[in-house]
Amino acid sequence: MKETIAEYGAKLEKLSFKLLELISLSLGLPGDKFFDCFENQLSLVRLNYYPPCPSPDLALGIGPHKDPCVLTIVAQDDTGGLQVKNNSVGGWVPIEPIPGALVVNVGDVFQVWSNDKYDSAIHRATVNSQKERYSYPFFFFPGHDIMVQPAEELVSEKDPAKYKPYNFGKYYSNRTRHDFNKEKVAGKEIHDFKISD
Numbered sequence: 780m781k782e783t784i785a786e787y788g789a790k791l792e793k794l795s796f797k798l799l800e801l802i803s804l805s806l807g808l809p810g811d812k813f814f815d816c817f818e819n820q821l822s823l824v825r826l827n828y829y830p831p832c833p834s835p836d837l838a839l840g841i842g843p844h845k846d847p848c849v850l851t852i853v854a855q856d857d858t859g860g861l862q863v864k865n866n867s868v869g870g871w872v873p874i875e876p877i878p879g880a881l882v883v884n885v886g887d888v889f890q891v892w893s894n895d896k897y898d899s900a901i902h903r904a905t906v907n908s909q910k911e912r913y914s915y916p917f918f919f920f921p922g923h924d925i926m927v928q929p930a931e932e933l934v935s936e937k938d939p940a941k942y943k944p945y946n947f948g949k950y951y952s953n954r955t956r957h958d959f960n961k962e963k964v965a966g967k968e969i970h971d972f973k974i975s976d
């Protein structure tokens with residue numbers, strides 16, 4: 780099991796660097812623009828298990844949230860339950876499982892790096908009354924020591940930075956503390972670093 784997870788993580792890390800290169804190029808940035816940020820990376824694989832729930836309309840597997848990482852790559856079984864919020868269609872859109880397909884989600888760090896050219900989607904996971912569900916996300920995290928801020932190539936007088944720089948490790952520990960203690964702390968969402976227009 781341990782070896783399988785390590786192998787899965789290593790393969791998805793490699794895929795994440797490739798995707799990051801392509802997404803960076805899509806913004807006109809050098810493909811390796813952000814590679815240095817992963818020197819002490821905190822990437823991880825999580826195994827999610829959602830048991831069947833007798834009242835799925837009264838419970839959620841994971842409530843609405845944005846992932847705090849750079850990218851998330853999710854493998855899911857055939858039960859279904861992942862949903863993404865899409866304001867243009869006015870609600871929650873199911874991400875139907877496709878055999879052999881991975882779901883790729885842009886996280887908050889890339890939203891900031893791209894100065895809002897990419898959006899980190901709000902998503903949640905519902906539960907099912909009949910079937911259990913497993914999902915296996917890989918979270919591609921930068922190092923704790925980096926400062927996250929919009930890429931200088933994407934910032935100009937006409938298009939100023941939309942976020943103040945923030946230290947990733949400090950922000951991530953604030954956020955984790957809040958998630959476990961439900962404490963009210965500042966600096967746990969990228970919104971807290973937004974520069975108002």
Ligand SMILES: O=C(O)CCC(=O)C(=O)O
Binds near residue numbers: 853860861902903904
């Ligand atoms: O179970 C899923 O499909 C997604 C889980 C998720 O959003 C997360 O672990 O951050």
Ligand SMILES: [Fe+2]
Binds near residue numbers: 844
């Ligand atoms: Fe998530």
